[in-house]
Amino acid sequence: MDASAPKYDVFQAIADPTRRTMLKMLGEKELSVTQICGHFPITRTAVSKHLHILTDAGLVRHHKAGRETRYQLQPEKLLELRKWLNYFEQYWENKLAMLKHFVEQEDGSDSAGQELRLIDQEPKRDR
């Protein structure tokens, strides 16, 4: 949870399901810490830590708006992930077929595990 020197990389950042969900949420629209909090059954402090990690990894950006801090997705860093993935393309023979999918955005929206569903559950009050 250290936010100073070590820096989290993208791979570590997206390893956590909660963080992946947050990324999708923050892609939709910028949100404040407490707003994000409402979607998870964890404390504000915990949410804040996840946001720090995502920030550290360069996946989200934030700015203060009055007394609240708004977070939003900063997707560029995900290109790093894509780059890594591209290396393995050579092992997928049906490359062209997938490419079609890729272009046509045929996959709709969510998939691969995480849902964007709100969880809403009395968040153990933090204060």
Added chain:
Amino acid sequence: MDASAPKYDVFQAIADPTRRTMLKMLGEKELSVTQICGHFPITRTAVSKHLHILTDAGLVRHHKAGRETRYQLQPEKLLELRKWLNYFEQYWENKLAMLKHFVEQEDGSDSAGQELRLIDQEPKRDR
């Protein structure tokens, strides 16, 4: 390091740099545990654990060959990762440009962090 019930998912599996390097190595050609061992400054036991995690995540497959166990990449599961990534395509405006990269394999080979360089360093003997 429990290999039974919990199951590791792809995201967790690739979160570790060592594991990412192993994946690239196993893509090139199937290798036995000790062979892999030679490339990392860690114990055989540790390597074995990483391989278990990768297996659990469905990223590698193995089979016995005499007294050794050969591991090899099983790239299909990486599609799950690509699927997840595709969701964020909508946030990258220069989609077509990247597509060109994607098709032409323009990015060469390795990138995004991990090198495939052998590390070779007296592996603290395990027995």
Added chain:
DNA sequence: TTGACGTGACACCAAATGGTGTCATATAAT
């Protein structure tokens, strides 16, 4: 000015992770 609200910064914790060593067993090689 007086609170209530939204956060950041700590201190603290239990469980998960990445490693190490040792032992037992199956397979190859002499």
Added chain:
DNA sequence: ATTATATGACACCATTTGGTGTCACGTCAA
């Protein structure tokens, strides 16, 4: 038959991770 290899399975350990609570501080609203 005997010995050297290649691993799997454990037991054990220090750190890291994901969470919780508490407190202090800046900002908004009465």
